[in-house]
Amino acid sequence: MFEPVLTQNVQRADSEKIATYLAHGGYAATRQALTGLTPGELVEMVKQSGLRGRGGAGFPAGVKWGFMPKDPGTPKIVAVNADEGEPGTFKDRLIIECDPHQLLEGTIIASYAVGANQAYVYIRGEFYLGYQRLVQAIAEAYEHGYLGKNILDSGFDLDVSVQRGAGAYICGEETAMLESMEGKPGNPRLKPPYPAQTGLFGLPTLVQNVETLACIPHIVLRGAEWFASMGTEESKGPKIFSVSGHVNRPGNYELPLGTKLSEIIYEHAGGIRGGKQLKAVIPGGASTPVLTPEQVDIPMAFETLAKAGSALGTGAIVVMDESTCMVEAARRTAKFFAHESCGRCTPCRIGSMRLYEALERLERGAGLQDDIERALYLSDNIDARTFCPMGAALVNPARSTIQKFRPEFEHHLEHRECLVRLH
Amino acid sequence: MLSEPDVQVSNPRSRALLLSALYSAQEQYGWLSPEAIQHVADQLELTPGQVHSTASFYSMFKLQPGGQYLLQVCEGLSCYLLDGADTLVAQIQKHLGIAPGETTPDGKFSLQIVQCIAACDYAPAIRVNDDLHGHITPESLDELLAQLSAQEEGAEHV
Ligand SMILES: Cc1cc2nc3c(=O)[nH]c(=O)nc-3n(C[C@H](O)[C@H](O)[C@H](O)COP(=O)(O)O)c2cc1C
Numbered sequence: 254m255f256e257p258v259l260t261q262n263v264q265r266a267d268s269e270k271i272a273t274y275l276a277h278g279g280y281a282a283t284r285q286a287l288t289g290l291t292p293g294e295l296v297e298m299v300k301q302s303g304l305r306g307r308g309g310a311g312f313p314a315g316v317k318w319g320f321m322p323k324d325p326g327t328p329k330i331v332a333v334n335a336d337e338g339e340p341g342t343f344k345d346r347l348i349i350e351c352d353p354h355q356l357l358e359g360t361i362i363a364s365y366a367v368g369a370n371q372a373y374v375y376i377r378g379e380f381y382l383g384y385q386r387l388v389q390a391i392a393e394a395y396e397h398g399y400l401g402k403n404i405l406d407s408g409f410d411l412d413v414s415v416q417r418g419a420g421a422y423i424c425g426e427e428t429a430m431l432e433s434m435e436g437k438p439g440n441p442r443l444k445p446p447y448p449a450q451t452g453l454f455g456l457p458t459l460v461q462n463v464e465t466l467a468c469i470p471h472i473v474l475r476g477a478e479w480f481a482s483m484g485t486e487e488s489k490g491p492k493i494f495s496v497s498g499h500v501n502r503p504g505n506y507e508l509p510l511g512t513k514l515s516e517i518i519y520e521h522a523g524g525i526r527g528g529k530q531l532k533a534v535i536p537g538g539a540s541t542p543v544l545t546p547e548q549v550d551i552p553m554a555f556e557t558l559a560k561a562g563s564a565l566g567t568g569a570i571v572v573m574d575e576s577t578c579m580v581e582a583a584r585r586t587a588k589f590f591a592h593e594s595c596g597r598c599t600p601c602r603i604g605s606m607r608l609y610e611a612l613e614r615l616e617r618g619a620g621l622q623d624d625i626e627r628a629l630y631l632s633d634n635i636d637a638r639t640f641c642p643m644g645a646a647l648v649n650p651a652r653s654t655i656q657k658f659r660p661e662f663e664h665h666l667e668h669r670e671c672l673v674r675l676h
Numbered sequence: 677m678l679s680e681p682d683v684q685v686s687n688p689r690s691r692a693l694l695l696s697a698l699y700s701a702q703e704q705y706g707w708l709s710p711e712a713i714q715h716v717a718d719q720l721e722l723t724p725g726q727v728h729s730t731a732s733f734y735s736m737f738k739l740q741p742g743g744q745y746l747l748q749v750c751e752g753l754s755c756y757l758l759d760g761a762d763t764l765v766a767q768i769q770k771h772l773g774i775a776p777g778e779t780t781p782d783g784k785f786s787l788q789i790v791q792c793i794a795a796c797d798y799a800p801a802i803r804v805n806d807d808l809h810g811h812i813t814p815e816s817l818d819e820l821l822a823q824l825s826a827q828e829e830g831a832e833h834v
Pocket residue numbers: 305306307308309310311312334335336337338339422423424425426427428460461462463465466641642643646
């Protein structure tokens with residue numbers, strides 16, 4: 254049986270308080286890291302663990318830490334990405350609201366490892382409860398000497414503060430987040446330079462997702478080998494899967510990477526509601542290509558999903574049963590992306606809107622004869638032609654849904670009505 | 677020769693306080709009125725244009741006055757799959773007589789459609805000001821609206 258790692262505290266009463274956290278071994282990892290390990294040893298340890306980013310892109314965390322300049326004279330920053338905007342995803346919210354000290358520990362250790370004396374948490378504006386809990390947790394950490402000057406007599410200083418976002422999906426993209434943190438509209442920056450070279454206020458900045466950082470204290474305490482013993486060849490450690498849609502028990506399920514999608518849906522999330530048939534699954538958040546029922550035995554890992562033409566993304570699983578109109582599902586997601594385009598580059602700003610309009614006409618039964626082709630053509634012309642990775646994010650759901658459920662789109666087009674409309 | 681334009685060079689660190697200053701101003705003024713924008717600009721030594729360009733980028737900053745209770749209905753896929761989204765919007769529209777983007781004449785309620793609010797485990801979900809309400813049914817929505825309607829002016833929480 255798998256023992257939860259990242260979610261081991263979340264069910265406890267007052268799990269967000271430092272007293273609860275300390276009573277269950279909290280901040281032992283911070284002590285061990287700051288007083289027993291060098292920054293170099295920590296970077297090596299995280300590399301060995303095989304930890305990959307949990308914010309969507311899956312970049313190896315230790316490698317990114319290694320990109321930060323070593324020269325002690327340059328001030329450096331750690332920026333925690335707590336913007337959690339990928340539709341279907343609600344795992345970071347759980348950590349922030351129910352175990353904020355775990356996140357702080359990861360942040361402290363990461364900051365020590367890369368030589369940053371200032372860390373910021375950029376939290377999604379809608380997470381008001383999480384914001385309050387995090388502010389409280391930071392105050393407690395200062396009181397107990399885990400933040401501030403000369404932490405645990407290690408000679409290491411760290412200040413942490415929280416900044417609220419204000420409702421913009423694109424600010425989850427790391428460079429847009431940095432712009433927002435500087436008080437500007439959230440328009441992505443050109444890369445390179447990467448944040449590790451030129452980040453917040455032009456300083457080298459390590460950007461890391463909440464769940465990624467939450468793994469760190471456990472790696473320090475139990476070792477890189479233990480972490481790497483979970484998962485698959487290229488996807489190591491535990492992962493929180495957010496499951497929603499037509500399942501009996503929507504929620505967050507922490508399991509090792511490589512767990513089969515079917516096991517997550519049928520065993521952990523209790524199967525499809527009302528005994529209906531499965532029709533489609535989004536495996537990693539709204540921006541990942543949809544899967545069909547024939548694909549549900551796939552192990553949830555970076556490499557397996559990539560091979561299947563989709564992506565692990567944030568590990569957010571949206572389950573759709575036979576009553577779902579796939580044209581409507583595609584339309585709805587396209588509307589989201591058209592709304593959230595920052596407007597900076599033309600393929601994204603105009604393309605996302607034209608794509609939405611084609612899908613909207615098809616859904617309504619007012620499709621033009623070439624709207625299916627138009628949607629595919631637009632998708633191919635937006636993908637990889639945008640300023641930031643938002644382009645790929647926005648075409649994935651539309652294109653994959655048309656490719657896999659084309660007869661439904663054709664039915665909408667030819668018969669001007671829906672095959673499956675539930676209401 | 678052209679003269680040097682009068683550009684205000686702001687301190688990047690002070691501009692970084694802009695979002696939190698906008699939140700404070702919004703709290704104080706109720707919305708980001710031109711006076712509120714000017715106030716923030718003065719505080720941070722920015723131009724009102726700089727403040728406005730940032731404020732208008734973000735959906736949580738209100739550039740128009742709204743009701744005492746902002747009802748935000750999630751229209752994300754997971755909420756839609758569980759009969760939320762459009763169904764709840766239609767119910768509120770019927771109950772309060774306002775469309776998305778509108779405010780009731782008594783200034784009590786505003787209605788807004790929002791995207792996935794990372795609460796799909798509580799779907800269908802809505803937000804009332806800063807509070808999340810999950811597993812909404814037509815009955816529980818009716819109850820919630822009745823409860824809010826009965827609240828006294830100034831009592832923010834249910
Ligand atoms: C459009 C877009 C939205 C994103 N939204 C988020 C987000 O909400 N949270 C997040 O952690 N990463 C998000 N990312 C990924 C970040 O750019 C970045 O890769 C990540 O924060 C790095 O942390 P990690 O390596 O720990 O995952 C987004 C990327 C794109 C292109």
